[in-house]
Amino acid sequence: MTITLSRVDPVADAAELIALLSTNRFPFHSSVQPTREEVARRVARGDFSGPANEAYWIQDASIGEGHRVGLIVFEEITDGTPLIDLRIAEAHRGRGLGRAALRLATATVFRAHPELNRIEGNTRIDNAAMRRVFTAAGYVKEAHYREGWPVAGKPPLDAVAYAILRSDWTEGTITPVPWAT
Ligand SMILES: CC(C)(COP(=O)(O)OP(=O)(O)OC[C@H]1O[C@@H](n2cnc3c(N)ncnc32)[C@H](O)[C@@H]1OP(=O)(O)O)[C@@H](O)C(=O)NCCC(=O)NCCS
Numbered sequence: 001m002t003i004t005l006s007r008v009d010p011v012a013d014a015a016e017l018i019a020l021l022s023t024n025r026f027p028f029h030s031s032v033q034p035t036r037e038e039v040a041r042r043v044a045r046g047d048f049s050g051p052a053n054e055a056y057w058i059q060d061a062s063i064g065e066g067h068r069v070g071l072i073v074f075e076e077i078t079d080g081t082p083l084i085d086l087r088i089a090e091a092h093r094g095r096g097l098g099r100a101a102l103r104l105a106t107a108t109v110f111r112a113h114p115e116l117n118r119i120e121g122n123t124r125i126d127n128a129a130m131r132r133v134f135t136a137a138g139y140v141k142e143a144h145y146r147e148g149w150p151v152a153g154k155p156p157l158d159a160v161a162y163a164i165l166r167s168d169w170t171e172g173t174i175t176p177v178p179w180a181t
Contacts, residue, residue, distance in 0.1 A: 001060055001062050001095070001096060001097065001100065002060070002061040002062055003058060003059065003060060003061075003097065003100045003101055003104055004059045004061060004066075004104075005056040005057065005058060005059070005072070005101070005104055005105060005108055006056065006057050006059060006066070007054070007055070007056055007057075008048050008055035008056060008057055008071070010043055010046075010048045010049045010055070013057075014040070014043050016068065017039060017043055017048060017071070018036050018039045018040055018043065020068070020070075020071060020087070020089060021034055021039045021042075021071075021087070022034055022035060022036045022038075022039050024087070024089050024090045025090060026087060028123060028124045028126070028127040028130065030150070030152075047073070047075075048073060050077075051077070051078050052075075052076055052077060052078050052079075053073055053074065053075050053076070053077065054073070054074045054077050054082070054109065054112075055071060055072070055073040055074075056071070056072050056073075056105055056108070057070075057071060058070040058071065058072060058088070058097065058101040058105075060092070060097060069088060069089055069092040069097055070086070070087055070088035070089055070092065070097060070098075070101060071085075071086075071087050072084065072085070072086045072087075072101055072102070072105045073085040073086075074105075074109055074119070077109075077113065077116075080115075080116070080117075081116070081117075081118050081119065081120055081163075082109065082116065082119050082120070083120050083121060083122070084102070084105075084119065084120070084121035086098060086101065086102060086105075086121075086130070086133070088101070093129070094129070098129065098130070098133045099132070099133050099136045099137065102133050102134070102136075102137040102139075103136075103137045103138075106119060106137055106138075106164060106169060107169070110166055110169055116166065117165065117166050118163050118164065118165050118166065119139075119163065119164050120142075120161060120162070120163040121134060121139065121161070121162050121163070122143075122159055122160060122161040122162070123159070123160060123162075124149045124157055124158075124159060124160075125149070125157050125158040125159065125160055126157065131160065131162075134162040135162075137164070138164050138168055138169060138172075138174060139162035139163060139164045140162060140163060140164070140168075140174060140175070140176065140177060141160055141161070141162050141177075142161050142162065142163050142177055143160065143161035144158060144159075144160055144161075145158060145159040145160070145161070146158050
C-alpha cells in the first residue's frame, strides 16, 4: 500500500466530497449517513475550506494513481489546535489505511504549520478502530468524558480525546499525561 495525500479543492471536488460522505456509513458520527443536501450545505459553509479548515484526500496508489479512498480534515486550524476528522470509505476500511493516513497527515500538517504545537482528535468510546489508529500514530489519550457523546434515542455514551505534541512527533517520544499532579 502506498498512501499519498492531496489537498481537497472544495469547488472542483464538491461532487466527489458529496459522493464520499453521502454513500458511506459513518456509524460513530452523529450523522451516520448524511444526505447529499446536507453534505452540499457543509461544502458551501466552508467546512472543507481554508484558512480555518484543511482537508486532504487520502489516495492509495496501489489501487490506481490518485485513487481516492478517504478524507482527513483538520478543523479550526487557525484557532491554534486543529481537530481531526478521519474517514475511510467503507470498501477500504480495515486494511491499514487509517493508521497510515493519520501518520502521514500529522507529519504533513506539522511541517506546513510551524506554529502548531499540538493536534487533537476525539471519538466515541466504542470506536475501537479509531482509538487504535490514534495510538498507532503516537496520539495519547488525554481525556475521558463520561456520557459525553449523545446518541439519538439511546443513553449517551462516553467520549475520549487524544492529542499529539509536536515535540513527541519530532523526537518519536510519547509524553504521558501527568495525571497525579
Ligand atoms: C476509524 C477508521 C478511520 C480506521 O481506519 P481503518 O483503515 O479502517 O483502520 P486500520 O485498518 O488502519 O486499522 C487500525 C487498527 O484498528 C483495528 N480495526 C480495524 N477495524 C476495526 C473494527 N471494525 N473493530 C475493531 N478494530 C478494528 C485494526 O485491527 C488495527 O488494529 P491494530 O493497530 O491493533 O493492528 C475507519 O474505520 C473509518 O473511516 N471509520 C468510519 C469513520 C470514523 O469513525 N472516523 C473516526 C472519526 S475521527
